[in-house]
Structure formats: C-alpha cells, structure tokens
Amino acid sequence: MNKSSRTFILGHRYHVVIVGANFAGLKAASALSSEDFRVTVIDTHPYFEFLPNIHELISGIKKPANLRLPRKSLIEGFGHTFIRDFVTKVDGEKKRIDTATGQKFDYDFCIVAVGGVNNTFGVEGADQYAMPFKSVENCYLIGQKLAHLVKSGDRTNIVIVGGNLEGIEALGEILRKYRKLAEVNIAVIEKSPRLLPGTIASVDSEIRGLCQPFNVSFHTGVGVEKVEEKTIYLSSEEILPSDITIWTGGSCAPKIIDESGLNNAPGQWAAVNHCLQSQKYNNIFIAGDAAELPNPISKQAYYAMDMGILAAENLQHMANGNSFANANLPARPSIVTFGDLSTFLVTDKFAFSGQSLAAIKESIFQLNMVRMDNPIRLGGIFDTAFRINSAATGFVLPSLTSFSALKRLGKLKLLN
Ligand SMILES: Cc1cc2nc3c(=O)[nH]c(=O)nc-3n(C[C@H](O)[C@H](O)[C@H](O)COP(=O)(O)OP(=O)(O)OC[C@H]3O[C@@H](n4cnc5c(N)ncnc54)[C@H](O)[C@@H]3O)c2cc1C
Structure with missing residues (x-):
C-alpha cells in the first residue's frame, strides 16, 4: 500500500476522463x-467488443452482433457521458485531452485504457497485404474473404502468421469449416521453435497430431521476411503461395502513448507503478494492455478488467487522500479453443485437452457479456449473472490450476 499525495479537495466533484472503453476502460467507468x-x-468505436472470441467469426458460429454491446447506452447507464472520438494526446502538463475532431477536455484525473495495436514488426508488405486479427470487423472480413475464395472452387492457400493463442484459435475455426475440402491448404508460421510457446511442448505435438489428416503445414522456428499480395517469404528461404494472409503476430503500444509522453522510451507501453499510477503524471492511471507494470504480466482480458477496477479505486483513494492498493494479479490458465477438434487449458507448467473445456470457455464468454451489459437494461438478470460470473471467472478458472479440480471435470486428457 502506498500513501497517495493529498492535494485534492474533499467532497469536490472532480472531472475524470477515461480514454478507451473496452475491457479496462468500461470496468473503470x-x-x-x-x-x-x-x-x-x-x-473511437461505438461498440464494446469481446475480443477473446472473435476467431469464431471466421467459421461463422458467432456473428458480429453476438460479440458487441453498444457503448453509449452502457456508459449512460452508469450515469456518465460517452464521446465517440479519437484521442490524439493526453497532455499531462495541461491536464487536457485533445481529440482528432478538435475537441478538448480538461480533466482532474485521467484513466488511459487504450489497449494495443496490431504489430507487424516492420515486416515489408505486412501492413499492406496481411489481414489483421484484432477486432470484430477484422475477423468478420477474414471470414468473408475466406468464404469467397473457397466458393470459387480453385485451390485456396491460407497463411496464418503466428502460432500462439490467436493463430491456433484461427486455425481451429478454419478447420472447423473447411477441413473436408481437399483444395484448401493452410500454412502456419511461428517464429518460436514450437506452437503455443508459452506452454509445455506436448501441446504442440497434440495440435500437429490433430492436423495430420488435413492439408496443414507448420513452419516453426522461422520468421516472415516479406509479404506480397500472393507470396510469403520466410527467413528459411522458403517461399509460400498465399491467397489470404492472416496476421496474428502480436501487439504493440499505440502511438498515443508516445505522443502523450507516458512511456520511458519511444514504442514502449505506458510505465506505471504497482498501483497503476503513471510514472510520469500522478493524476493519470493506466489500465489494461496499455500499462507496463514493474513486473510485466501477459496481456489478457481478465487482467484488463481487474486493472480497470483497481485504477478507478485508486483514483478515488487519491481524491479522498487515502492509501493506494497494489495490483494483485495472480497467474491464471488460458483456455484455447481449437475449432470443434479440441480445447486446451494451458499454463506454463501443464496442459489439459478435452471438449468439456469448450463449454467453460463459452460460459465465461456468455457470462462476461451479461456482466458487461447495462444493469438498467437487464434488471435482475444482471445480479444473477454477476453472481454466476463471479463463480465462473473468480472461482472456477483460478481453481482449475489444481489437478484435483481438473479431474472433477472428467474426460480431460493430461498432456505431458
Ligand atoms: C484475437 C484475440 C484473442 C484473445 N484471446 C484472449 C483470451 O482468450 N483470453 C484473454 O483473457 N484475453 C484474450 N485476448 C486479449 C484481450 O482481448 C486483451 O487483453 C484485452 O482486450 C485488453 O483490454 P483493454 O481494455 O486493455 O484494451 P482493448 O480491449 O484493446 O481496448 C482498447 C480500447 O481503446 C480504444 N482506443 C484505443 N486508442 C484510442 C484513442 N486514441 N482514442 C480513443 N479510443 C481509443 C479502442 O477503440 C478500444 O475500444 C485476446 C485478444 C485478441 C486480439
């Protein structure tokens, strides 16, 4: 616990500006x-988007409307004002927000929750020819383009750049829909020596085994050197044909972090202390993917939501002259769906596979959507969902790190 510096007037109704209203920003609001x-x-955008399930737009098992909630009514439901605009700068010296349309907002406190942007690592042609995988619109367009290519009946070469969580979930959805078509070829490229590099090696073998009957090739331990409209050049000197290139290569800090001087060096994430307070300006808090804690954590939606709430709480502590709370973000497993072929629960130490895990991931999605939705619109349903969701995400998921809890789920395969 840190003591906040007391320079604020008790009882004054301060103006708080929250920049970014997805997981972290909406929770803070x-x-x-x-x-x-x-x-x-x-x-910038009118809808909250549930990004962890956007891969399902590729096969069409989810539609854009399933993954979106209208921001204006959500935020007005909290009694706040929603402005749809792009923030160009958070001016910590002037305590002012500048937007692309020329609006200016003075603030007493600011919460920056701008997430990350697609990272093509400066690979030539990637921004121009590869399709990003970062939003509902991105994945919907990928699904549409794939459907169009396959419908032509010609050979369709699909290249997925990135064999981590997003790339594997994209592969699973493509296999769900197109694996029976002999004319569909899929290549997955991953710079690390194995797929899902953050977990144990046997998950890589399991995925390769599941893909054996289909036209899937894996290129691990190699990078992409150049992307052209119909060709991918690898560091191994291999050249792959590509009718559609899906880029799941990672994310980086948005330009606004640089423009606002919230990082320690250009291109870095916004530096915060353990209480999510900016290391540059004490009345700015950073939450979610945009924040770089002293001990960096993985960029995950459940951390972003916890950070959004903590940023709001510490801001209130600051206004009241109370002590700050430190971020307490324990490691949690990730559930990675692989179309209708399998689902994995992975940690850095062990992994399980089994179809029952797909139901858990779907429940977490459904319950979080209800929980994010406006309590006024949903009335009593919200309270019930909130309780169930607390049980699902606050209890079930962390408790799945124990072997005994996992055994109780039944029909799970331990990958070792
Ligand atoms: C394909 C994919 C799969 C994922 N799977 C999982 C998963 O299974 N489990 C998991 O926990 N996490 C997963 N994640 C990660 C998770 O989605 C992120 O950690 C989470 O979205 C971070 O939340 P955030 O609020 O910090 O940022 P975001 O969700 O990125 O939201 C940032 C918001 O800020 C807005 N914004 C940005 N810049 C500006 C600006 N200058 N002006 C105004 N508004 C701005 C954006 O429009 C956006 O609404 C996945 C991510 C992706 C892309």
Missing part, C-alpha cells in the same frame, strides 16, 4: 460513481 465524479468516457 462502472466502478466510478456519477454522484462523486463527473465522468467522460471517450472511444
């Missing part, structure tokens, strides 16, 4: 009372 604070929330 929900945790601030409109009686205590005047809150303005700014985001």
Whole structure:
C-alpha cells in the first residue's frame, strides 16, 4: 500500500476522463460513481467488443452482433457521458485531452485504457497485404474473404502468421469449416521453435497430431521476411503461395502513448507503478494492455478488467487522500479453443485437452457479456449473472490450476 499525495479537495466533484472503453476502460467507468465524479468516457468505436472470441467469426458460429454491446447506452447507464472520438494526446502538463475532431477536455484525473495495436514488426508488405486479427470487423472480413475464395472452387492457400493463442484459435475455426475440402491448404508460421510457446511442448505435438489428416503445414522456428499480395517469404528461404494472409503476430503500444509522453522510451507501453499510477503524471492511471507494470504480466482480458477496477479505486483513494492498493494479479490458465477438434487449458507448467473445456470457455464468454451489459437494461438478470460470473471467472478458472479440480471435470486428457 502506498500513501497517495493529498492535494485534492474533499467532497469536490472532480472531472475524470477515461480514454478507451473496452475491457479496462468500461470496468473503470462502472466502478466510478456519477454522484462523486463527473465522468467522460471517450472511444473511437461505438461498440464494446469481446475480443477473446472473435476467431469464431471466421467459421461463422458467432456473428458480429453476438460479440458487441453498444457503448453509449452502457456508459449512460452508469450515469456518465460517452464521446465517440479519437484521442490524439493526453497532455499531462495541461491536464487536457485533445481529440482528432478538435475537441478538448480538461480533466482532474485521467484513466488511459487504450489497449494495443496490431504489430507487424516492420515486416515489408505486412501492413499492406496481411489481414489483421484484432477486432470484430477484422475477423468478420477474414471470414468473408475466406468464404469467397473457397466458393470459387480453385485451390485456396491460407497463411496464418503466428502460432500462439490467436493463430491456433484461427486455425481451429478454419478447420472447423473447411477441413473436408481437399483444395484448401493452410500454412502456419511461428517464429518460436514450437506452437503455443508459452506452454509445455506436448501441446504442440497434440495440435500437429490433430492436423495430420488435413492439408496443414507448420513452419516453426522461422520468421516472415516479406509479404506480397500472393507470396510469403520466410527467413528459411522458403517461399509460400498465399491467397489470404492472416496476421496474428502480436501487439504493440499505440502511438498515443508516445505522443502523450507516458512511456520511458519511444514504442514502449505506458510505465506505471504497482498501483497503476503513471510514472510520469500522478493524476493519470493506466489500465489494461496499455500499462507496463514493474513486473510485466501477459496481456489478457481478465487482467484488463481487474486493472480497470483497481485504477478507478485508486483514483478515488487519491481524491479522498487515502492509501493506494497494489495490483494483485495472480497467474491464471488460458483456455484455447481449437475449432470443434479440441480445447486446451494451458499454463506454463501443464496442459489439459478435452471438449468439456469448450463449454467453460463459452460460459465465461456468455457470462462476461451479461456482466458487461447495462444493469438498467437487464434488471435482475444482471445480479444473477454477476453472481454466476463471479463463480465462473473468480472461482472456477483460478481453481482449475489444481489437478484435483481438473479431474472433477472428467474426460480431460493430461498432456505431458
Ligand atoms: C484475437 C484475440 C484473442 C484473445 N484471446 C484472449 C483470451 O482468450 N483470453 C484473454 O483473457 N484475453 C484474450 N485476448 C486479449 C484481450 O482481448 C486483451 O487483453 C484485452 O482486450 C485488453 O483490454 P483493454 O481494455 O486493455 O484494451 P482493448 O480491449 O484493446 O481496448 C482498447 C480500447 O481503446 C480504444 N482506443 C484505443 N486508442 C484510442 C484513442 N486514441 N482514442 C480513443 N479510443 C481509443 C479502442 O477503440 C478500444 O475500444 C485476446 C485478444 C485478441 C486480439
């Protein structure tokens, strides 16, 4: 616990601006009372998007509307104001937000929750020819283009760049829909020596085994040197044909972090202390993927939500002259779906596979969507869902790190 510096007037209704309203920003908005604070929330896009399930748009088992909630009504439901605009700068010296349309917002406190942007690592042609995998629109367009290519009846060469969580989930959805078609070829490229590099090696073998009957080739331990419209050049000097290149290569800090001087060096994420307070300006808090804690954590939606709430709580502590709380973000397993072929629960130490895990991932999605939705619109359903969701995400998922809890799920295969 850190003591906040007391320079604020008790009882004053301060203006808080939240930049970015997805997992972290929306949670922060929900945790601030409109009686205590005047809150303005700014985001470029009109919808909250549940990104962990966007791969399902590729096969069409989810539609864009399943994964989106309207931001304006959610935020107005909390008693706050929603502004749809792109923030170009958070000016920590002037305590002012500048937007692309020329609007300016003075603030007393700011929460920056801008997430990350697609990272093509400067690979020539990647920005121009590869399709990003970072939003509902991105994945919907990938699904549409794939359907169009396959419908032509010609050979379709699909290249997925990245064999981590996003790339594997994309592969699973493509196999779900197209694996029976002999004219569909899929190549997966991963720079690390194995797929899903953050977990144990046997997950890699399991995925390769499941793909054996289909036209899938894996190129691990190699990087992409250049992307052209119909050709991919690898560091191994292999050249792959590609009718559609899906880029799941990672994310990097958005330009606004640089423009606002919130990082320690250009291109880095926004530096925060253990309480999510900016290391540059003490009335700015950073939450979610955009924040770089002293001990960096993986960029995950469940951390972003916890960080959004903590940023709002510490902001309130600061306004009241109370002590800050430190971020407590224990490691949790990830559930990686592989189309209808399998689902994996992975940690850095062990992994399981089994279809029952798919139901857990779907429950987490459904319950989080209800939990994110406006309590006024949903009335009593919200309370019930909140309780169930607390059980699902707050209890079930962390408890799945224990072998005994996993055994109780039944029909799971331990990958070792
Ligand atoms: C394909 C994919 C699969 C994933 N799977 C999982 C998973 O299985 N489990 C998991 O826990 N996590 C998963 N993640 C990660 C998870 O989605 C992120 O950790 C989470 O979205 C981070 O939340 P955030 O609120 O920090 O940022 P984001 O969700 O990225 O939201 C940032 C918001 O800020 C807005 N914004 C950005 N810049 C500006 C600006 N200048 N002005 C105004 N608004 C701005 C954006 O429009 C956006 O709404 C996945 C991510 C992807 C892309």
